[in-house]
Amino acid sequence: MSDSTLTADEPSLAASLFEDNEEQAAAKTSSLRPSRRTPKVQQPGRLFLAYRTFAWIVAFIRVMVGLRLRRGKIASRAVHVRRAVEALGGPAVILARQFAMRLELFPLDIATELSRLEDKQPAMPLAKAVDEFERHLDKTLTQIFEVFDPVALRSSSLDCIYQASLHGGRKVIVRIMRPEAPLRIHAEQIALKRLVKLLAWLFPSYEERLVALGDELPFIEKEIVDFVTIARLHRLLKKNLKEWKVSNKFYVEKVFLEYCSTNVIVSEYVETYWLSEVLCAYESNDREALEKLHARNIDPKKCAARMFEFGLWSMLENSFSLVSPRVGQFAVMNHSKIMITQLGTVGTVGRYRRRMYTTLFQKLLAHDFEGMAELLIHSLFPLPPIDIYTFTKAIEQRLVSQLIAIENKDAPQWVRSGIGLWTDFLNEVRRFGVFVPAELSRAIQSLCVFSDIAFRLDTETGLRKRLRRYLKNSYRRGARNVVRHWRNPIKRGGSRFTSRPKALNDTLSRVQMNLEGTVDKTPLVFMTVTKKSGYALAQFFETCLLLGKITVIWLAISMGGKLLAGEHVHLVSEVWAVCSSPSYLVLIALFFAIMARRIKFRLDDIDPD
Template identity: 25%
Template sequence: MIRPKTLMRLIHINWVMMFHGLDEIVLKTRLFRAIRFLAYCSPNYWLGRTTLPRGVRIRKTLEDLGPIYVKFGQTLSTRKDLLPEDIAEELVKLQDKVPPFPAETARKIIEQQLGQTLGEAFAEFNPTPLASASVAQVHTARLHSGEQVIVKVLRPDIAGKIHSDVALLFEFAKLAERFWPDARRLRAVEIVAEFEKTILDELDLVREAANASAIRSNFKNSELLYIPEIHWPLTRRKVLVMERIYGIPVGDIDALRKGDADFKKLAERGVEIFFTQVFRDNFFHADMHPGNIFVQLPDKYLAVDFGIVGSLSDTDQRYLAENFLAFFNHDYRRVAQMHIESGWVPSTTRVEEFEAAIRAVCEPIFEKPLKDISFGLLLLRLFQTARRFDMVVQPQLVLLQKTLLNIEGLGRQLYPELDLWQTAKPFLENWFKERMGPSAKLKELLAKLPEITEQLPEIPNLVLHALQSTAQMQQQIQHHQREMVLLRKQLKSNNRRSLWAILTAAAMISAALILQLPGLNY
């Protein structure tokens, strides 16, 4: 049963879609051809159609529906290879050009959070937003010390909108799992739960600041990536103040080209940064759409917006690394075996069949640059393979898959000639060598040496205690063995007595019966 509040939100979503004329776009698709007559029920049909292009209508609909829908549009905007050009160009605007909220509202939030006026906190504050996104907007400012900073302010009343939309997603997921068998395999409810955790974390700017500091520490003095510094005294749950950076948006290809950017190196470094964060640091920026990534010419990345980050368990990390390496080495049998061993596909799956299916999907795309790979067709074939073999989706990896999709999309825009496989393979081989080789095991032993040395004086006592425990256990076992022998003897003796008693009773009963027979009177 859908809750009244959720039902009202659903009605509002439909009203917004109709207001922007999306009912016309939806009904024009082949999937809904059979019910196109419903267009006559739409107010837009009788009141007149909007003249705005379809891409603008889709963007405006997502903006009006709120942060979750904007996030969805941002993710799609990185995949221009999967969308018509007019729609993709409009969705790019969702990255940092969402309609802002009033500057006066921003001022009130900042002053309430900091407990001081804007003049006390900043020497200068620009009321015109530098950028505005789904969850927050950014203003420029100058500290009294002279440093140029940006001030990120959380949108007012955003938590309530997100909670209502997540509740609606849960309802859809539950209905899907109830009536659509594939939804259970896709673990729809668990995926929504993972998404809820991720987006609610984004509402705490102190958490985001901590994420930024951690990644900044991981890439300290790096030639690959620069992370701006956080100004902690002015950072609160709804306000974040950090160093202002200057760079060219990674999606502005014309500006990069005019600045003689090294596109090949940028594409390769993007892949290297991703694998470094996932496998070396196990802490990765999971919202790497072009609105959050800038370039310091000629080939260094600058990153902002760390509200969404991800990490993996040790098991998932090693398992993924082995899978990637097996893919790069065309070892499809190993990939199939690992999927079965991990429980991602049923244990009854035939390795040979699954190996052949994986080869059919992956072999056509190897040793090809990004520009020659149809990722739309690849995704379709992956979904078909997953359905055929009842492959279970892993919710804890959805964030990683989204990030990989973003990285691949950036690589396609920057340098379509990039060979993704050859760029990533050396990194993973080195990672395995560092983690699993003899030198890695020696380092692990040396790291534990102080702990072992500290416990050395206790070893004689531990050995003595172990020996005493063993002796006591042996005595207990011997005691129990003696008790078992006595018990068996007692049972044997009892069995003999019981047998004689039964025979005696039987004889007495037989004699009594014989005496009662007719003609036997003594």
């Protein structure tokens, strides 16, 4: 903390701002808005919107002319695009960073250069920051903090970050949004959306993907400026890490929700090294810095493994994932523990897509390029009117060449990390004019960033080894959760004689849901004879599971009534009594008749192949 630190007992600039008598302080407090009231979205003026729209159009023309003049100069054209975006200003940089690694929109060199965009601005005046803090909270600065450092640790066009101490000595980080930031980002979002609409009108062949891109902008804006949602996601991520038993590898700083609002976030301060410092020390082979890291038991290879694991865990097991991660969002604690300092833009991944991505990685490990191509094409549905056979074969050829290159230790880093695989896939998608759904694009964007960070820290470990290690740990976590839920069902509700059947019923429900999703999401255009047989088998198991659930509920009701009446219950006798009852046998016949009808209906479908 700097020498200009402010305390509650010493006169200072911050303290002088609050030198009011009791009546003035009471009047000032009564005029403050509630801390969590959703503020009205201010609309920028028409003249300012016209100016920003014109600036985006000029930047686009500048980029296109520069790309034409620099044709063949890959490094030069990427730097030209980045500088054109930086010239638009801080709010434009914030929006552009969200699309940095969208490989279906930009070539790899331009996407990599856009990921290096930095938003650095001078800090706002202290009096303005304090006024903004108190305007959104019902307490003065000195009522919350014992010590407040007036020198901002970081400053961008969105917010300023300060260091402080709560009453009691606990160090915290205070993130205060600039009062003009929401309005400026909203104006940039509207201007960029107007540019996208103009391009969709000028280039009808790209209309679908441009319209989808424009529809994403309002959601991205909300994720950037809504500090309340960001604080809640921090707390949810911390809870999920603990539930999945991975809190020994990853850490999320504690957020004090009682001091948070739409424009303020207060979180705990933790002594760490920035991940960028670890990367710089490793890549430059700085002996002195590496020795300091070693003294804190920080191993770059272990950091690489954990960064890769966190990327896959957040996408495949967590309820939300980081869409556009950057190196600046992570820090490293002692013993190579990864700390997530900022979430940035997040996105949700549905249960079906999580299962599909897991299957995709399993097929990558097995070198099943045909299965990978099929799953990737499934994720692109609905397809435009194209030759599906030619499209499939083109993707398979790309995947074969990249799967071979991944195993080659002499291949470039971007190939061995798997980025080349996704780049080739998206190049073929662009060539055939197929639109990439936002969910798939965000997943690829996140995976590419985490893979790149991992390979920068550890160039020896291959992609297949990392995937195999993650899937192994994932299966172990899933098995532990099933065992834990089965051993402690009473904690989730229910009495002693219904808790076990309820736990079994929940387990059967999850298995049935997975079986249903595996079959129902398979398009008929890829339904071969083998898949139809698999469908029939899945329907059989689904029916058996459903009957098992009904049996469990039936037994719970029957045994529960007898236990409440004080009668002695014998489990085997009760099961036999239920299974041999006429009503139960009629129910079995009905369910199997419905199953046979569904299987016959699916087998009668004519396979287009």
